[in-house]
Amino acid sequence: MINECPHCRTALQFSPTQQDKIKAALANLKFGLLKLGCPHCKKPISLKADGSIPEERMSEPGAKPQAAKPAPLIPPAYPDISWLAQGIYTEREIVADVPKALILMASGQARDAVAKALAERGYQIEMPESGEDGVVQMRFGTFAVVVLHTDLDGSLAESAFHRQMTVMPMEKRRALFYALIGKEFYTLYNLEALAYSANVVINETEAVHFDIILKKGLQEMQELFAPYAEAMKRAAANS
Numbered sequence: 266m267i268n269e270c271p272h273c274r275t276a277l278q279f280s281p282t283q284q285d286k287i288k289a290a291l292a293n294l295k296f297g298l299l300k301l302g303c304p305h306c307k308k309p310i311s312l313k314a315d316g317s318i319p320e321e322r323m324s325e326p327g328a329k330p331q332a333a334k335p336a337p338l339i340p341p342a343y344p345d346i347s348w349l350a351q352g353i354y355t356e357r358e359i360v361a362d363v364p365k366a367l368i369l370m371a372s373g374q375a376r377d378a379v380a381k382a383l384a385e386r387g388y389q390i391e392m393p394e395s396g397e398d399g400v401v402q403m404r405f406g407t408f409a410v411v412v413l414h415t416d417l418d419g420s421l422a423e424s425a426f427h428r429q430m431t432v433m434p435m436e437k438r439r440a441l442f443y444a445l446i447g448k449e450f451y452t453l454y455n456l457e458a459l460a461y462s463a464n465v466v467i468n469e470t471e472a473v474h475f476d477i478i479l480k481k482g483l484q485e486m487q488e489l490f491a492p493y494a495e496a497m498k499r500a501a502a503n504s
Contacts, residue, residue: 367412376414
């Protein structure tokens, strides 16, 4: 395991959890390279399956390694630094221009149904281990759909993740579909959803029908905000 970034030479202090994830990813690496992100210089660090850094490619037999090209001066418009929350990522897992969905639920039939419905609609799914991990991912990533079970971290009143959702700036919140699942809810009860700053509420016994509920909820969200978005676009064009 490397101890410092090969680019900026700063020490890498991975947590025990991150170290376990890296070792597991290396053990399962069948081809290609595992890519980590340096938290200091932000440059990618590629590792071979044995944990070593790949050598520079030779242009021809006997040639000296070519010097690495300098990194671009202009950063990408929408940098993906979700590895801060996940610890690692691989090159083949990164898919551009794919909407993301965040599912904060314990494993089980209900979560499987939610994940299946979102995957079939083309969402790239993330499943944080806790509400705290979800808060971090929301801070550094952009998600189109968020699904939270109220029992994930105690109760909804104690949930730091739900508090973050309720104070999210409206320009960001309008573009995000937020679904709450719990045994205390009446499915598709709009007044209850409004009280909890959600787009839709779902009783946990009916989460297995999430595909139908999602379709209805997204349609209602489009009908609610599309006229406002169009008005904002016209106002910007006339200003």
